[in-house]
Amino acid sequence: MSTPAQFALVDVNNFYVSCERVFQPRLHNIPMVVLSNNDGCAVARSNEVKALGVKMGAPWFSLKDLALLHGIEAFSSNYTLYADMSQRVVDILRDYAPDLEVYSIDESFLRIEQVLPLHGGGVALGRQMRQRIRLWTGLPVCVGIGPTKTLAKFANHLAKKQAVFEGVCDLNALSRPERQDWMAQTEVREVWGVGNRTARRLAEMDIHTVLDLRNTPPARVRERFGVVMERIVCELRGISCLGLEDITPPKQQIMASRSFGRPVHSVVELREALSAHVARAGEKLRAQQSLAGAVHVFIRTNPFKPDEPQYNASLLVPLPEPSNDSRLLSDAVWVALRKIFRAGFAYKKAGVMLTALSEARRQQHGLFEDTVTRTRDATLMKTLDHLNLHFGRDTIHLAATGTSRDWRMRSANRSPRFTTCWDELPSAH
DNA sequence: TCTGGGGTCCTAGGACCC
DNA sequence: TCTGGGGTCCTAGGACCC
Numbered sequence: 001m002s003t004p005a006q007f008a009l010v011d012v013n014n015f016y017v018s019c020e021r022v023f024q025p026r027l028h029n030i031p032m033v034v035l036s037n038n039d040g041c042a043v044a045r046s047n048e049v050k051a052l053g054v055k056m057g058a059p060w061f062s063l064k065d066l067a068l069l070h071g072i073e074a075f076s077s078n079y080t081l082y083a084d085m086s087q088r089v090v091d092i093l094r095d096y097a098p099d100l101e102v103y104s105i106d107e108s109f110l111r112i113e114q115v116l117p118l119h120g121g122g123v124a125l126g127r128q129m130r131q132r133i134r135l136w137t138g139l140p141v142c143v144g145i146g147p148t149k150t151l152a153k154f155a156n157h158l159a160k161k162q163a164v165f166e167g168v169c170d171l172n173a174l175s176r177p178e179r180q181d182w183m184a185q186t187e188v189r190e191v192w193g194v195g196n197r198t199a200r201r202l203a204e205m206d207i208h209t210v211l212d213l214r215n216t217p218p219a220r221v222r223e224r225f226g227v228v229m230e231r232i233v234c235e236l237r238g239i240s241c242l243g244l245e246d247i248t249p250p251k252q253q254i255m256a257s258r259s260f261g262r263p264v265h266s267v268v269e270l271r272e273a274l275s276a277h278v279a280r281a282g283e284k285l286r287a288q289q290s291l292a293g294a295v296h297v298f299i300r301t302n303p304f305k306p307d308e309p310q311y312n313a314s315l316l317v318p319l320p321e322p323s324n325d326s327r328l329l330s331d332a333v334w335v336a337l338r339k340i341f342r343a344g345f346a347y348k349k350a351g352v353m354l355t356a357l358s359e360a361r362r363q364q365h366g367l368f369e370d371t372v373t374r375t376r377d378a379t380l381m382k383t384l385d386h387l388n389l390h391f392g393r394d395t396i397h398l399a400a401t402g403t404s405r406d407w408r409m410r411s412a413n414r415s416p417r418f419t420t421c422w423d424e425l426p427s428a429h
Numbered sequence: 430t431c432t433g434g435g436g437t438c439c440t441a442g443g444a445c446c447c
Numbered sequence: 448t449c450t451g452g453g454g455t456c457c458t459a460g461g462a463c464c465c
Contacts, residue, residue: 062431104464105465196462198462
């Protein structure tokens with residue numbers, strides 16, 4: 001008999017905010033947010049800011065008055081820093097349980113039933129992880145433990161919101177009435193996989209709390225909502241339906257898009273931006289050793305300015321044969337752009353999506369293809385990627401991506417890349 | 430002046446096959 | 448009056464996640 005599964009979900013509190021605070025201690029207890037790309041929305045909020053009622057994704061410009069009043073500080077996103085800190089947390093967790101799924105930049109699921117006895121149970125294990133991550137990285141985390149992923153998520157929610165748990169909640173350590181009590185106290189919207197729409201439809205069925213949903217017969221849920229919700233109900237009942245995805249499957253689509261720092265009118269600038277995006281997408285594509293079968297290009301004006309003329313266009317360009325050569329991808333982008341571009345609009349955003357992906361090693365080559373050229377092209381791309389990896393992004397790039405790039409997104413207040421860039425290391429005095 | 434950037438999975442419906 | 452019973456593949460759209 002094998003031990004029944006136990007999952008832990010470990011996530012970093014206010015991740016981006018916490019990363020900034022590690023290297024700038026003066027920010028502790030100061031209300032602060034980290035902004036999305038282009039300094040648009042607040043995507044991470046400190047507890048002080050959450051307490052002021054600022055919602056996730058609130059546009060920064062609409063918070064200016066509040067910010068002035070309360071001294072809220074805003075930082076531009078510093079993904080280089082966050083990615084590195086994230087990796088450090090994962091390395092520590094993998095030491096505790098090698099069976100680990102990196103679910104997002106600040107969350108990991110762990111299979112822990114094998115290691116639980118070594119640490120004296122879930123609560124003890126969770127506390128140890130918390131302490132070590134705090135000591136080694138400076139980041140605060142919460143730990144939720146339960147027999148399914150959905151329950152581990154729920155436990156994590158309790159660990160975060162309910163002070164009694166002190167950051168670690170193991171559902172197995174609670175009595176049945178206690179578990180039911182917590183479920184009855186928690187809104188169904190908090191369940192992993194239940195969004196606003198579903199929550200509203202559930203309310204019509206008089207299902208309001210986690211406990212209500214748990215007690216609904218799975219078959220009834222399936223009728224109304226489909227198989228996804230049925231699985232969620234089973235998971236809430238302790239029947240594990242979702243396994244750990246410990247090997248990351250290759251992406252099925254790769255996207256690269258950005259809003260512009262200022263309105264863009266010319267086809268030349270759009271082409272530069274799109275070439276830069278497709279180059280980034282191509283890099284990701286080669287990194288996972290895939291080929292793209294088609295390139296999807298889109299351009300759009302600013303939907304938040306309904307008074308201005310609006311234009312939204314996209315086009316899918318199939319490639320003659322699957323490829324991961326940035327030059328060919330860039331050509332396809334140009335083909336699409338020439339077709340969809342209309343003069344006289346103020347463009348706000350442009351992007352590229354690579355689709356119909358396949359494995360590079362399974363490529364079917366043409367019978368009469370020139371193998372010498374093909375090998376040379378592949379080597380060229382490899383060299384390009386190596387140079388950019390070792391000497392920094394954009395050390396070498398397609399001329400089509402332009403040189404001035406003054407359409408680039410805003411990033412007015414980015415902190416130094418403390419951990420990944422020699423010139424920006426923090427110094428101790 | 431000013432509103433992110435990625436992804437996944439499922440379902441329904443249409444076209445087509447025998 | 449009456450018109451089978453399976454399938455597959457593709458696409459668009461919706462819902463969700465962080």
